[in-house]
Amino acid sequence: MRLKKPLIGLAAGSLLALAACGGGTSTSEEGGGDDPKVDVSELAGAGKDPEAVGPLEIEGAKAGGTVHVIGVSGDMSTSFDPRNVYYSDMISIQTSLLVRSLTQFKFDEETKNMVLVPDLATDLGTPNEDFTEWTFTLKPGLKYEDGSEITTKDIAYTVSSSLDCDVFTDCPSNYLLGVLTGSEDIKKDGDIASGIETPDDETIIFKFDVPFPDMDYYSFFPLFSPIPPEVGKDTANYANKLVASGPYKIAEFTPAKSLKLVRNEEWDPESDPGRAALPDEWDFDTTYSDPKKVDAVLLASKGDGATTLAYDDIDSSDIPTFNAEASDRIATGSTPLTVWLAPDYQTVPLEVRQALTWAYPYDAAAKAAGRIRDINYIPTTTLIAPGVPGREEVNGFPEHQAAETDPAKAKAILEDAGELGFELSWLYSTDDPVSVKTMEVIKAAYAEAGFTPKPFATTTTDFATKRSDPATPTNIRAGGWFSDWPSGYSWIPPVFTPAETDKSCDEQKWESLPVVNYARFCEDDVNEEIERVKSLPLDEQAAAWTALETMIQETYYPIIPVSNAGTIQGHGTGLDGVNIDITGGMPTFKTVWVNE
């Protein structure tokens, strides 16, 4: 899943990583009891509840009113066609308010966690023995906003249509390509993939060429929502005439600027276990020029401002003010983001990677980038983000604890290995003051630890391209990954698989960097293990992914996990039920209500 804005997108992972390395014991001590904190320890894992039924009731909550959502340019700027949405803000807005998929995430008040529950389907789907076939059954009496019946044929149409990534370029269907049977045979809009069967209007069967155990999670994506084929065939403009199946329908929509939603009377609360849908209207306005202005509106909380929320983080310079004046109006939560340092596995020896682990100025770099410990900088040694079932702490270099910096130990390792003065090169953007400041801090720390730092200058525009080009002469890349759903499947394969999966490690040409394998890591036994875990029974997978991460990190130590991120968002006095959806770092739109 991509982040909220295209510019930060995956490239942002890297900026975050460049930025995000800091912390320091002194800061956490000063934190005090009143400071907002993102506690990741309680987020043991996103559970599943196939039995959940509607309606969702929130104690003491009132219906009615209008909720305003404000943001800055870049918010809500990506595609709004359910077959093409792949940025976290659009996914959240669509799945929370406008469209219903086969499954959905429900906010659990007690654990502050998200639980996978059925949406249009009666349960979370029934897989066959080896996860090559999933069957979903729709609830009876589901209707679109115009009163017409929702059938599985429409879902089959949406999924098949989305497989054409030349039309839907953000390509959220990428997990299905070459996996779903017949996924590559779609010639034109309206063709149905041979792997999707709809024996009747209530049943849909997905058949896969290879086991696909995470289908229930994946089914929350808007690409598993129904679209009437006669409307959907206008692929270029469907976003503007989206036919709603959720609790609201579009009254007015200007991409990247505004979105007004009114009630969809055809939505039946009884059929929906995840959406409370209490406000009458939603009014999105993302024309603000400056995050500080958004913060000012939320802080003042006057007029419409009282019923306003924002899904961008509070500007770090405003967090102390919010904390002092409006600490009850801050929502914090984790996001499924991990940033890590990826020393080039092909050229940087193990001892140097270990020395680097001690040398990197985790806390100082995070501070230079304006990150705040335990809010948007949560040190870690584990790749798989908190909230993933089966996740356990992994530390591939046990002498070192998260966010510890010790130049003396780094130097000692380098001296023993005869690598003193090893050249380290990494990217930074000369036109971004934050990037430059962070680079200076990192450079000083590397030099102190006995490395020869050689920062490689680029510009913000070129950053992502330069990073994913193996020809760029850098040997440390900062990686960041935002998982699509809470499963190790969404973490280990993208980070550790080489580009040419059909070839052995000796034969890899490394002409491009595969997905987010920034370390250019490849070991044949790891590749075999990844394939084996993919085909394991579902209940064994969660533990197997963590075991695999442990094995990779303890045996090869290719990456140095730095931190997880959290999010901190503000809202006006007139809103309740604003929490963080930890699967995407967005507000829990489904549970928000107006209290005045």
Added chain:
Amino acid sequence: MSQAAVVVESGDHEPEAVFEEDVPGAKKIAGRSPTQIAMSRLRSDKVAVTCGVVMLTIVLAALFAPLISNVLNISNTVDGKYALANTEVLDAYNYPLPEYGPPNGDFTMAHPLGIAPNNATDNLAVLLYGLRASLLVAIIATIATTAIGLTVGLMSGFSRGTLDRVLSFVIDLFLSFPFILFALAVAPIITQRFATDSERLQQVQFIAMVIVLSTLSWMGLARLVRGQVLQMREREFILAAQVLGASTTRILAKELLPNLVATLVVVISISVPAFIAAEVGLSFLGLGLNGSMGQLIQAATQYYDTYPIFLWVPVAVLVVLVLALNLLGDSIRDAFDPKTRR
């Protein structure tokens, strides 16, 4: 008593009209050049003197930035002898701890203007080094602009025919060049070319900034000089020199140039503040030098309400400097202009 009266009376005399024979024993008064007259006018202009002092103070502070930083034990970088570790001196929200000054505490002598959020450099040291970079760029660019503009203007104005037409065309060509676009295009190219060597990149960025500023702003001066030369070359003293067989070089250097001094002084005094402002503007847009005034101010904008002094001090210093230079430039123009007799 009588002596005092005499003193008062003699003070009323117009010094320029005094003749040796009128006041026996008075000291000998020589004829004064236009420059000398202008300087004496400047000295009696209170605005000019004040602005001069302000400018000199700021320039000296910028010039001695390393010395001042060492004496005060402050640092503009994150490494080095006096650098602070940002993990130790900043609070959880990356603002300075109270004992390091505003916004949470009182001013301290150790860090007169406080320290920066996030990377904990000293605001005074950063400001001094920023001024240094900005002033240096402005001064070098002014010198380059003057040299190019003067040469082209003299040559174009004095030569008749083809050379004049060619040079005039070149001037027009450069005038039509989109300045910001040029700067926007050059910055990433330089970054790409010198990507691997950050020290070198800094120097190249500096040189590029000077080149961008000077190559695109010499045209005004060139046109001005050309116009003046066109007027003067038909005057008797030039014709006389030509008749006497003086070489073109001699006429340009010894006859025309001295008559252009007033123009040059005025142009220089106005272009220095203009270059400072341009450099700050470009750096603010991310095209300029790391560590100059523009980037300093840009980084501070998000703290306008929570840490105001971090933003307003550099802005105020910049305003004072540019204002002082502009007013001084105005005074110099007035002083050199024979038509403004006060």
